[in-house]
Amino acid sequence: MGGGAMLRYMVKKLLSLAVSLVVASAVIFLALEVVPGDPAANMLGINAQEETLAALREELGLDRGPVARYADWVGGMLVGDFGTSYTYRTPVSEMIADRVVVSLPLALYALALSTLVAIPAGIWAAARRGSGVDLGVMGLTQLGVAIPNFWFAMLMVLIFAINLRWFSAGGFAGWDAGVGSAMHSLTLPAVALALPQAAILTRVMRSALLDTLGEDFIRTARAKGLTRGQTLWRHALRNALIPVLTIIGLQFSFLIAGAIIIENVFFLPGLGRLVFQAISARDLIVVESVVMLLVFAVIMVNFVVDLTYAAVDPRLRRSR
Amino acid sequence: MKPKTTTTGLASVLALIAGMGAAQAQGDLVIGMQLEPPHLDPTSAAAGAIDQVTYANIFEGLTRFGPDGSVNPGLAESWDISDDGRVYTFHLHEGVTFHDGTALDAGDVKFSLDRARGEDSTNAQKGLFAGIETVEVVDPLTVRVTLAQPDGSFLFNMAWGDAVIVAPESVDQLKTNPVGTGAFRFADWAQGDRIDIVRNEDYWGTPAGLESATFKFISDPTAAFAAMMAEDIDAFSGFPAPENLPQFDSDPRFKVLVGSTEGETILSTNNAQPPFDDVKVRKAMAHAIDRQAIIDGAMFGYGTPIGTHFAPHHPDYVDLTGQSAHDPELARNLLAEAGYPDGFTTTLKLPPPSYARRGGEIIAAQLREVGIETEITNLEWAQWLEQVFRGKDFGLTIVSHTEPMDIGIYANPDYYFQYDNPAFAKLMADLQGESDPEARGEMLREAQRIIADDYVNGYLFQLASLSVAKTGVQGLWKNAPTQAIDLTGVSWAD
Numbered sequence: 001m002g003g004g005a006m007l008r009y010m011v012k013k014l015l016s017l018a019v020s021l022v023v024a025s026a027v028i029f030l031a032l033e034v035v036p037g038d039p040a041a042n043m044l045g046i047n048a049q050e051e052t053l054a055a056l057r058e059e060l061g062l063d064r065g066p067v068a069r070y071a072d073w074v075g076g077m078l079v080g081d082f083g084t085s086y087t088y089r090t091p092v093s094e095m096i097a098d099r100v101v102v103s104l105p106l107a108l109y110a111l112a113l114s115t116l117v118a119i120p121a122g123i124w125a126a127a128r129r130g131s132g133v134d135l136g137v138m139g140l141t142q143l144g145v146a147i148p149n150f151w152f153a154m155l156m157v158l159i160f161a162i163n164l165r166w167f168s169a170g171g172f173a174g175w176d177a178g179v180g181s182a183m184h185s186l187t188l189p190a191v192a193l194a195l196p197q198a199a200i201l202t203r204v205m206r207s208a209l210l211d212t213l214g215e216d217f218i219r220t221a222r223a224k225g226l227t228r229g230q231t232l233w234r235h236a237l238r239n240a241l242i243p244v245l246t247i248i249g250l251q252f253s254f255l256i257a258g259a260i261i262i263e264n265v266f267f268l269p270g271l272g273r274l275v276f277q278a279i280s281a282r283d284l285i286v287v288e289s290v291v292m293l294l295v296f297a298v299i300m301v302n303f304v305v306d307l308t309y310a311a312v313d314p315r316l317r318r319s320r
Numbered sequence: 321m322k323p324k325t326t327t328t329g330l331a332s333v334l335a336l337i338a339g340m341g342a343a344q345a346q347g348d349l350v351i352g353m354q355l356e357p358p359h360l361d362p363t364s365a366a367a368g369a370i371d372q373v374t375y376a377n378i379f380e381g382l383t384r385f386g387p388d389g390s391v392n393p394g395l396a397e398s399w400d401i402s403d404d405g406r407v408y409t410f411h412l413h414e415g416v417t418f419h420d421g422t423a424l425d426a427g428d429v430k431f432s433l434d435r436a437r438g439e440d441s442t443n444a445q446k447g448l449f450a451g452i453e454t455v456e457v458v459d460p461l462t463v464r465v466t467l468a469q470p471d472g473s474f475l476f477n478m479a480w481g482d483a484v485i486v487a488p489e490s491v492d493q494l495k496t497n498p499v500g501t502g503a504f505r506f507a508d509w510a511q512g513d514r515i516d517i518v519r520n521e522d523y524w525g526t527p528a529g530l531e532s533a534t535f536k537f538i539s540d541p542t543a544a545f546a547a548m549m550a551e552d553i554d555a556f557s558g559f560p561a562p563e564n565l566p567q568f569d570s571d572p573r574f575k576v577l578v579g580s581t582e583g584e585t586i587l588s589t590n591n592a593q594p595p596f597d598d599v600k601v602r603k604a605m606a607h608a609i610d611r612q613a614i615i616d617g618a619m620f621g622y623g624t625p626i627g628t629h630f631a632p633h634h635p636d637y638v639d640l641t642g643q644s645a646h647d648p649e650l651a652r653n654l655l656a657e658a659g660y661p662d663g664f665t666t667t668l669k670l671p672p673p674s675y676a677r678r679g680g681e682i683i684a685a686q687l688r689e690v691g692i693e694t695e696i697t698n699l700e701w702a703q704w705l706e707q708v709f710r711g712k713d714f715g716l717t718i719v720s721h722t723e724p725m726d727i728g729i730y731a732n733p734d735y736y737f738q739y740d741n742p743a744f745a746k747l748m749a750d751l752q753g754e755s756d757p758e759a760r761g762e763m764l765r766e767a768q769r770i771i772a773d774d775y776v777n778g779y780l781f782q783l784a785s786l787s788v789a790k791t792g793v794q795g796l797w798k799n800a801p802t803q804a805i806d807l808t809g810v811s812w813a814d
Contacts, residue, residue: 037702038710043358044444045366046709047723056442087358087365088511089495098511154542161550169546171536172513267538267547269512277512280672281358282702 009310017303024295025077029070032284038062039086039282060086073288082289087281092289095274102172102186103263103270107255109183109190114198115248121198122205122244127232129210137202144199153192153265160188170266189266193259197251204247208240215239241312249305253298346812347531349793351805352544352556356512356537359495362481363436366444368722368803371481372557373515373535375804378419379484379500382410382429383475389582389633389724389801391479395424395501405470405755412461416524418487419505426463430455432485433465445482451752472755476725481802503528503808513537517807529795529811548574548788555789555796557805560674562620568788579785579798580633583720584626585675587683587778590714592738595664602775604654606644608690609683615781618678623781628768629727632782633799636764640772644779651690663691666715670696671704675783676718683718683778709736720783724802727764730771739776 040056041048057063061072076083082092125137161169167188173181212218213236221231260272267273271290278286357369362379376384384394396410416424435441437449451471456464467474477483490499498506503525504517518532536553538544541561547553548568559565568574587609595601611625624632627640655663670680677698684694694716699707708714714736721729731748733740744767751763772779785800795810 036706037700038706039702041705041710042702043365043367044442046705047445047447048366049446051439052442052444052446055440059442089359090511095511154546157543157546157550161546161552165550168552169550170538170543171547171552174510264540265543267513267536267540267543269510273512277356280700280702283358 006310010307013303013306017299020299021296024299025074025292026070028288028291028295029066029073032288033066035282035284037282039284042282043087073285077289077292082293083285085278085283085286087278087283088286092286095286096271096290096293099269099271099274101175102268103256103259103272105182106186106190106193106259106268106270107252109186110193110197110255111248111252113190113194114201114251117194118198118201119205119244122202123209123232123237125202126206126209126213127229134206137206141199141202144195145203147195149192149196150261150265152195153188153262156188156192157265170268172268186268189259189262189268192265193255193262197255201244201247201251205240205244208243209236212236212239238312242309245305245308245312249301253301256294256297348533349530349555349807349810349812350534350536350553351807352536352538352547352553353805354537354539354544354558354560356539357515360498360506360509360515361494362484363432363486363494364442364444371803372805373517374484374498374500374502375481375802376502376806376808377504377517377533378498378502378506379481379486380502381478381480381484383479385479385724385802385804387797387799387801387806389799391476394479395429395485399475401755405472405753406467408465408467408474409458410463410465412463413524414461416501417522418490418501419499419520420487420490422487422489424485424487424501425460426457427460428487429463429485430457431488431491433483435486435491436483443482445480448477448480448483470753470755472752472760473725479802481804504533507532526808528808530807533807533810535805551790555787555793557787557796558800559786559788562622562784562786565620565622565786565788573791575789575791575793577785577787577789577796577798578622579787579800580624580631581720581722581783581785581800582631582724582726582802583722583783584629584631584726585623585679585718585720585780585783586629587780588708588714588717588719588737589777590712590716590737591740591776592712593715595658595660596666596715598658599775600654600658601660602778603644604651604658604690605687605692606775606778607647607654608651608687608692609644609778609780610646610686611641611780612646613686614679614682617682618675619781619784622784622786624784625781626779628772628779629721629730629777630764630768631724634725636761636768638765638768640768641779643772644775648686648690655691660691663693665693665695668694668696668716668718669704669708669714670698670718671701671708672698673720675720679718679780712736712738716778718780722783722803727767727771730767730776737777739771739774741770741774744770 040053040060040062044052044056073083085092085095088095121137125134128134157169160166168185171185173185175182218231218236221235259270260276263270263272275287275290353372355369357373358365358367360370360374362370362374380394382394382396383391386392395412395416397413398411400409412426418424433449433452433455436443437446437452451467451469452465453468454466458464484500486494487499503520503523505520507516507518509515514537515535516532519528519530538547544556544559545561545564548556565576569576589596589602591597615621615623625641626632627643630637668680668684670676680696684696687694708717728748729735730739731745747763747767751760754760754763787796789796792813794813797806
């Protein structure tokens with residue numbers, strides 16, 4: 001495994017990353033162009049006069065053609081300028097920065113919870129395959145996958161916020177209030193987000209480990225005299241990590257981009273809620289920029305996961 | 321015996337903690353609302369949420385609405401009206417300052433009114449200012465407004481949130497840092513989460529009872545319920561889950577305020593689209609509808625039936641509900657007379673609010689009973705504005721017209737429901753020029769009868785104003801004569 005192979009692999013991946021971003025930007029822009037609804041009319045409501053609408057469209061730059069607006073948008077993003085929100089009239093980059101400090105920690109928190117629970121649980125279940133432990137863990141994961149997370153969230157609010165008063169029913173304390181309070185206000189949302197993820201990850205961990213344990217090289221390892229536990233830790237686990245990493249990568253993307261419902265249940269000022277509000281207000285520039293950022297995040301996560309594969313499994317560097 | 325002691329002990333500890341919380345909250349109020357304002361300049365957008373936060377609290381106009389909808393003096397302590405009804409001379413309060421320390425004078429009033437009616441104005445209610453011919457500064461505390469024609473509703477128009485007085489120095493930053501003359505000044509906005517305002521210690525009038533207040537944005541009805549139950553917030557204005565109100569009502573920690581709004585909720589009908597261009601068909605629909613079933617089913621019983629486009633709490637309201645009583649038999653006969661013995665199929669386009677979505681399903685069932693089939697489409701507001709309101713591409717839609725005193729929309733044949741009646745338009749034009757209250761009242765009653773006789777739209781109910789608050793909160797408006805959460809008179813009971 002030479003450094004050259006790794007480099008070629010990275011260049012190839014970077015190129016495909018760039019192409020994905022360009023295609024994504026065009027698709028996002030076109031999709032929002034065809035969505036019905038005029039941002040100006042939406043802001044001025046039903047009593048607005050035609051000349052007032054025209055004045056606002058001009059102010060927002062909506063009177064220009066789509067090509068010019070697309071070029072402005074992409075050109076701006078390349079130098080870090082995401083444009084100015086139509087409705088809020090503040091720079092989109094500031095709005096995103098305000099929201100990322102909620103959404104990113106929430107996603108990481110949830111991911112940490114789900115990984116910390118799922119990996120040991122999956123290993124445990126695989127190591128004791130067919131036992132009561134295995135059955136118990138599998139039963140719980142069935143439940144975790146089946147329960148909708150917003151319902152689970154409401155249940156937790158009912159118990160921990162309304163009855164026990166351990167947590168507030170929602171909202172974000174803000175990092176100014178201290179890391180402790182901020183994390184405290186993210187706890188219930190993180191648990192709600194982590195539940196289905198943990199359930200899926202546990203199942204993947206267990207089945208990946210069981211698959212590997214059935215392979216020839218494990219039998220060889222056992223034949224060399226290693227104990228069951230030794231084979232599991234030294235040989236099987238490392239090989240089982242590939243599918244687990246894939247799922248973790250997918251889950252992280254989902255947690256960043258897909259927390260809209262949980263953010264609404266807990267009225268958290270995160271990215272998901274921003275997109276949600278911006279779509280209904282037809283604040284197109286905000287929607288475009290945030291979605292683009294999410295696409296970028298997902299592509300980057302996948303890129304990192306790809307690199308991690310290559311680190312875990314040297315064969316991948318050569319074959320691709 | 322022992323467990324009982326423990327429970328009592330625990331209860332007293334809890335009571336102590338609760339008491340501490342309450343003591344801490346005395347000067348502060350956290351009030352929930354469903355929609356977040358897009359920005360904070362009421363003079364350049366239609367969003368009701370902007371007025372909810374800023375009206376009376378941050379910004380003030382020459383006149384202002386009281387809790388009962390009456391028009392009271394605002395920044396103008398008094399005014400003289402010329403005999404011909406065209407010239408209004410406003411006398412401003414002395415010693416009024418903006419939150420940035422600059423003094424309010426007649427020049428600011430002239431600036432604000434000229435800006436609202438100017439060529440590049442982006443005022444959502446520019447029509448309110450259309451009658452103004454000139455605005456003159458007489459002296460620093462006197463301003464003279466001359467109208468092209470006498471306008472009986474001019475003082476009313478000046479009370480709208482869109483007509484508040486702003487200063488030229490701060491006008492460019494109103495959207496993110498509103499500077500007004502009100503009893504509260506803007507403090508902070510954590511977008512997506514909350515807006516904080518604090519008491520203006522230099523206020524010219526009666527100072528606010530609260531030291532500070534926070535508007536918290538909670539859009540999800542279940543979350544609103546949870547936040548209130550967990551006492552994270554002290555009140556919720558425009559509570560979105562009417563089904564939960566009985567639970568609050570029976571809980572001694574809370575009180576429920578049920579009032580009226582200016583929202584006439586109507587089954588809007590495209591009067592230019594066959595078969596709705598036939599009054600018999602519209603009359604048939606009116607008799608096919610069971611208002612109480614809609615109020616009970618869609619609004620959990622909250623709402624007042626209406627028979628015309630007018631607010632029932634208004635002194636000039638005429639109860640015309642009897643004219644369109646629920647009578648499916650009559651509806652079927654009318655349809656047959658109109659040439660539709662087997663009914664017809666039309667579209668029913670529904671915007672997002674629950675009154676429309678839930679109400680739409682019920683109305684569709686009621687219309688089906690007399691043979692009218694509806695194809696229901698759910699729309700977002702932006703789509704509704706484009707397709708229904710501007711494109712006039714609809715048969716039926718359900719919407720609440722929340723502007724106060726908006727019966728004048730029936731005088732505009734281009735308005736989306738396209739009612740064209742020159743006699744009505746003339747009556748509205750005459751009303752505009754009439755300033756005698758008696759004569760105006762008679763004209764308004766006449767107007768209500770005309771549109772009820774023509775069955776222009778299906779008149780359903782007046783939208784209720786539903787708020788929940790902790791028992792100790794006093795002074796919240798029960799009714800919503802304009803979209804405001806006026807906190808200037810709110811305080812905690814001792």
